[in-house]
Amino acid sequence: MVEFLTFRDGEAAQEPAVTVESFTGQSNSTAVRIEAGEDARELLPYLDRLSLVEVNFPAYGDGRGYSAARILREAGYQGELRAVGDVLVDQLVAMRRCGFDSFRPDKALDDAAVERALNRYADVYQKTVDGRSPVWAKRHPESIYG
Amino acid sequence: MYRYDSYDQSIVDARVEEFRDQVQRRLAGQLTEDQFKPLRLMNGLYLQLHAYMLRVAIPYGTLSAKQMRKLGEIARKYDKGYGHFTTRTNLQYNWIKLADAPDILAELATVEMHAIQTSGNCIRNISSDQYAGVAADEVTDPRPWAELLRQWSTFHPEFTYLPRKFKIAVIAAEEDRAAMRLHDIGLKLISRDGQIGAEVYAGGGMGRTPMVAPLINEFVTEDEIVPYLEACLRVYNRYGRRDNKYKARIKILVHELGVEEYKRQVEEEFAHMRTLGLNPPREELARIRPFFANPAYEQGLSEDIDRSDPAFALWVDRQVAAHKQPGYAIVNISLKPRGGIPGDASAEQIELVADLAERYSLDELRVTHAQNLVLPHVKKADLYVIWQKLDEAGLAEANLDLIGDIIACPGLDYCSLANARSIPLAQKLSERFADAGRQKELGELKVKISGCINACGHHHAGHIGVLGVDRKGVENFQLSLGGSGAQDAAVGQITGPGFSEDGVVDAIEKVTDLYLAERQEGERFLDTYRRLGMKPFKEAIYG
Amino acid sequence: MKILTGNDLGTGDVIWWAGDGWSRQVGESVDVGDRGDEMARAEEAALRVVAPYVIDATVTDEGVRPAHIKDRIRALGPTVRPDLTLKPNDADAGNWVI
Numbered sequence: 001m002v003e004f005l006t007f008r009d010g011e012a013a014q015e016p017a018v019t020v021e022s023f024t025g026q027s028n029s030t031a032v033r034i035e036a037g038e039d040a041r042e043l044l045p046y047l048d049r050l051s052l053v054e055v056n057f058p059a060y061g062d063g064r065g066y067s068a069a070r071i072l073r074e075a076g077y078q079g080e081l082r083a084v085g086d087v088l089v090d091q092l093v094a095m096r097r098c099g100f101d102s103f104r105p106d107k108a109l110d111d112a113a114v115e116r117a118l119n120r121y122a123d124v125y126q127k128t129v130d131g132r133s134p135v136w137a138k139r140h141p142e143s144i145y146g
Numbered sequence: 147m148y149r150y151d152s153y154d155q156s157i158v159d160a161r162v163e164e165f166r167d168q169v170q171r172r173l174a175g176q177l178t179e180d181q182f183k184p185l186r187l188m189n190g191l192y193l194q195l196h197a198y199m200l201r202v203a204i205p206y207g208t209l210s211a212k213q214m215r216k217l218g219e220i221a222r223k224y225d226k227g228y229g230h231f232t233t234r235t236n237l238q239y240n241w242i243k244l245a246d247a248p249d250i251l252a253e254l255a256t257v258e259m260h261a262i263q264t265s266g267n268c269i270r271n272i273s274s275d276q277y278a279g280v281a282a283d284e285v286t287d288p289r290p291w292a293e294l295l296r297q298w299s300t301f302h303p304e305f306t307y308l309p310r311k312f313k314i315a316v317i318a319a320e321e322d323r324a325a326m327r328l329h330d331i332g333l334k335l336i337s338r339d340g341q342i343g344a345e346v347y348a349g350g351g352m353g354r355t356p357m358v359a360p361l362i363n364e365f366v367t368e369d370e371i372v373p374y375l376e377a378c379l380r381v382y383n384r385y386g387r388r389d390n391k392y393k394a395r396i397k398i399l400v401h402e403l404g405v406e407e408y409k410r411q412v413e414e415e416f417a418h419m420r421t422l423g424l425n426p427p428r429e430e431l432a433r434i435r436p437f438f439a440n441p442a443y444e445q446g447l448s449e450d451i452d453r454s455d456p457a458f459a460l461w462v463d464r465q466v467a468a469h470k471q472p473g474y475a476i477v478n479i480s481l482k483p484r485g486g487i488p489g490d491a492s493a494e495q496i497e498l499v500a501d502l503a504e505r506y507s508l509d510e511l512r513v514t515h516a517q518n519l520v521l522p523h524v525k526k527a528d529l530y531v532i533w534q535k536l537d538e539a540g541l542a543e544a545n546l547d548l549i550g551d552i553i554a555c556p557g558l559d560y561c562s563l564a565n566a567r568s569i570p571l572a573q574k575l576s577e578r579f580a581d582a583g584r585q586k587e588l589g590e591l592k593v594k595i596s597g598c599i600n601a602c603g604h605h606h607a608g609h610i611g612v613l614g615v616d617r618k619g620v621e622n623f624q625l626s627l628g629g630s631g632a633q634d635a636a637v638g639q640i641t642g643p644g645f646s647e648d649g650v651v652d653a654i655e656k657v658t659d660l661y662l663a664e665r666q667e668g669e670r671f672l673d674t675y676r677r678l679g680m681k682p683f684k685e686a687i688y689g
Numbered sequence: 690m691k692i693l694t695g696n697d698l699g700t701g702d703v704i705w706w707a708g709d710g711w712s713r714q715v716g717e718s719v720d721v722g723d724r725g726d727e728m729a730r731a732e733e734a735a736l737r738v739v740a741p742y743v744i745d746a747t748v749t750d751e752g753v754r755p756a757h758i759k760d761r762i763r764a765l766g767p768t769v770r771p772d773l774t775l776k777p778n779d780a781d782a783g784n785w786v787i
Contacts, residue, residue: 036388061184061267063307067383070304074422090168090185097303116167121160123153125297127424128304135153135297136426143427173699175736193740195763197701226773240767243700487769558759559767567762569769619757 001108005092006080007101013052013080033084040068047077055100057085066098073099073129089113093121099129147210147510148293148437150258157300158255161262165189166248173245188306190236190264191247195562198242201264202254206274206292206316207235207513211504214511216257218496224250229496230560231481231489233553233604234313235273235513236264240560262300267308269299269379273315275323276514279438280522282470284319285337290435291344291371292316294426298372305379309386310394312379313351316344325515325631327359328352328607330396331378333371343367348378348408349400352601356637357397360405362412370416372425377415381408440471441508441523447473451526458533460582464544466529469522475529477507477521478514479536480543480551484580485573488554489517498539506532515604515631516553516592518546548585549593549658550576553604557597557614558621564597566614566621567647571595574651579658588658591671594629607631609672610654611638623650627657627683628675639680641687653687660686690720692753693728694760695741703763704738711737714775715764716752751785761786 006012017033024042031052034040043053053072055065069081080102083095087105092114095103103109127134137143150158165185172182186192190201202217209217217237221229224246225239232238242250254260263270272292279287295314299305305312315326318335326332332347343365350359366374386399400408449472453459467476479499482488491499499519503511506528507521514520524532536542545551552575555561557568572595579585594608598615605611611626622644629638645653658671660683665674675683692715693706704711706728708719721728725743732738745756755761766774768783776782 039384061307062388063267063305063309064384064388066304066307067380074418088181094301094303094306120164121157121301123157124303125157125300126302127422134426135157136430138153139151139433140427140429143429173736175734179733179739193696193701195759196703196766197696241701241773245699558762559769562759564759567768573769616758621758 002111002114003104003108005103005109005114007096008080012082012102015052017052017054034065034068036062036064038068040071041075043072043077044075047072047075047079050077051079052082053077053079054082054084054104057083057087060086060088060091062086066094069095069098069100070129089117092117097124097126097128097130097132147208148205148289148434154297155255155258158258158260158262161189161260162248162251162255165251169244169248184266186247187265188263188268189247189251190261191242191244192265193562194240195558195560197240198244198247199560200239200242200247200250200261201232202237202239202259202261203264203271204235204237204259204513205296206272206278206289207276207515208274208278208289209503209511209513210257211500211509211511213257213259214500214503215497216253216259218493218500220250220253221493221496228490228492230487230556231491231513231517231519233515233517233555233602234264234271235276235515236271237513238556240556265311266306267310267312268306269302269308269312269314272296272299273313273324273329273515275317275319276512276520277323277467277476277522278318278512279440280469280471280474280476281319281321282468283321285335286318286342287438288316288318288333288335289438290431291333291335291368293434293437294372294431295375298375298426304376305383308379308383309388310391310396312382312396314375320633322631322633322635323514325604325607325635326350327635328356328604328631329359331375332359335368336365338365341367344371346374346378348412349397349405350635351395351397352604352606353395354392354599354601355395355398356601356606357401358635358637359397360400362400362405362409368431369425369428370420373419373422374412374416376424377412377419380415380419381411385411441510443471443474443523444525445473447525448527449473451529455530457537458530461533461542461544462529464546464548464586469524471523473526475524475526477524477529477532478546479519479521479541480545481518481541482545482551482576483540483543484550485577486540487569488552488572491519495539495541498535498541502532502535516547516551518551544582545585547590547592549579549588549591550585551592552576553592553594553608555596555598555603557595557603561597563600564614565599565616566597566623568595568597568603568612568614571612571614571623571647571650574647575654578651578655587662589670591658592630593654604631605629606637607635608638609670609675610657612650615644617644621647623647625650625653625657625687627680628672630672634672641680641684643688656686657683690746690748690753691722691725691743692718692746692755693721693725693741693743694718694755694763695729695732695738698736698739701739705764706732715746715755718746718753758786
């Protein structure tokens with residue numbers, strides 16, 4: 001079973017993540033945890049300093065964390081972006097597409113199921129922040145967007 | 147018609163295998179129902195009153211004959227020989243076995259169909275105008291944009307766990323045949339200085355808090371529709387309410403923020419989104435558009451229709467609409483036979499319509515949100531033979547937009563959410579007003595029945611709407627008047643205390659009697675109601 | 690009385706707890722007393738039922754009658770398709786649900 005999953009090279013950040021409030025208020029912390037409903041954009045002035053952002057999913061159906069992740073990646077955040085909480089195997093692909101590169105689910109995931117999920121779809125329709133080329137870009141490799 | 151390329155096909159095929167894996171895990175006990183439920187719902191598989199129900203997507207309501215034939219075949223092979231066309235222009239099978247569901251999806255995939263995102267808190271099937279491509283009053287065929295949005299919304303990674311479900315409609319004509327302003331987002335394509343763009347409406351919907359969507363942007367150019375929608379959805383995903391499912395639709399967010407503030411937030415997000423290169427290039431729309439180009443119409447066809455058979459003439463007057471191409475007509479097929487079940491079609495009927503589409507309608511047909519079917523490209527010279535075949539199959543009812551053309555959700559006969567039965571009421575009403583002369587005399591009159599507050603039967607948008615409620619374990623029906631889903635969209639007003647099933651039929655008769663007595667020259671029921679207001683109708687009902 | 694109902698996991702059929710197993714006939718339901726929830730959990734874990742729940746019912750001359758119309762429709766089938774109900778030859782069977 002997989003308790004921690006990472007797609008980054010090197011060691012995962014070990015520093016405990018602090019709340020957004022205490023992070024922006026003071027601290028020389030380099031790790032922060034965003035709860036659902038908190039504004040990821042509050043972190044944008046500090047991206048250079050951050051090495052870990054944890055995004056908590058209180059329930060698998062609460063999709064706010066997907067937007068939080070994409071916002072951070074769209075702003076150029078390069079550090080570790082970790083999904084924590086109610087993270088299910090059937091959500092890994094969407095989370096990867098929104099920029100998450102590590103996962104610490106409340107309940108460990110089945111290795112084989114993770115493998116199958118990650119390799120299921122060869123193609124995607126949207127351009128996001130994961131660098132994958134959407135179907136429309138493959139259809140029109142000559143286009144300026146492709 | 148759009149045709150899949152290898153990318154589209156591989157995505158749908160992968161989805162079938164993913165679901166097969168999920169079903170196997172469920173049947174083997176590796177997934178509990180709590181874990182499996184969100185997964186099956188993402189593929190349109192519900193557990194209803196009597197069995198599992200599978201909702202198949204019919205993107206923007208367009209089907210080929212081959213696809214339609216497959217729907218009939220599945221009804222016969224895996225269900226009890228029929229299907230139900232819904233107000234979202236989808237098709238539901240009522241008696242599905244869990245183990246069969248992956249095989250059904252695999253069969254659908256062979257004709258480029260699926261059940262992706264027909265449920266769940268995600269972007270649902272994109273709806274459009276059933277006359278798209280053939281209407282004389284459209285600026286452009288909206289379906290290329292609908293297909294572009296189908297692809298964009300399929301497995302959108304950021305918008306798969308929204309606060310609530312999300313419905314988008316795209317139209318391009320003045321007459322709104324898709325209830326566009328009762329969608330979470332409605333796009334009306336318009337032309338400005340020779341350029342195509344969209345008026346964007348946001349925050350419409352039915353349910354327990356019905357709202358007509360306000361205009362939030364007068365013109366988004368066609369190149370920026372995708373990033374603009376991304377902005378609309380991101381604001382909703384971040385700030386839509388998640389504490390109460392009845393307040394989670396975008397209409398509540400737009401209402402609570404105010405239109406101006408929602409717009410401001412969208413514009414701010416859009417300014418950011420448009421820098422990200424999210425929009426497919428123009429070449430992609432250009433690739434899709436030829437699939438919807440005019441089919442090979444014959445030239446120099448006769449405009450004559452032999453009206454010597456009076457029953458046929460009556461049907462032509464009611465069911466046939468003007469086509470943009472000389473010599474052609476649009477045929478509306480009623481799925482509302484007298485005393486029948488609105489929207490239901492047997493496998494044989496489905497297959498007949500497939501045959502008719504193939505032989506007489508350039509291999510194409512449409513599904514309407516009013517639960518009827520359309521043959522969009524029929525030669526006028528073929529109308530009589532088509533009518534004869536429809537008549538033999540019980541599909542030649544002439545009641546389009548009349549009181550017999552009732553929208554009804556499945557209600558408590560099938561649906562686990564319902565509080566009352568919708569279909570028996572629809573049947574009684576259609577029997578009460580069965581006389582063809584009387585229906586014609588009453589003119590356009592849209593009756594819409596929902597069996598619960600979720601409003602799948604669009605009762606808020608009915609000229610006459612009926613909502614079924616549970617009153618201490620007994621079915622009770624509330625009547626509303628004055629709604630519309632068309633370009634004059636409005637939410638109906640409740641008349642007063644509710645009725646029994648027979649009581650509401652009587653009340654509707656009183657309402658229509660008053661209309662006949664009070665109407666002025668050229669007024670539809672809705673016009674008379676709007677002129678007179680609720681008071682006289684209330685007096686007629688309860689006085 | 691309290692009776693236990695749900696759907697067959699594989700077929701989706703409406704089923705009723707009949708004492709020694711599940712039945713498609715509501716008339717074969719037995720009183721589960723206050724053991725319904727416990728039995729529901731066990732049967733669900735054994736993959737014999739999905740979405741089980743306990744309801745109130747009475748015994749009438751016509752047999753077991755669920756207290757709520759929704760469960761009476763579940764017991765019979767869709768009233769608008771008598772041919773697909775458990776009493777396909779009884780045109781008036783639908784009156785039982787009211």
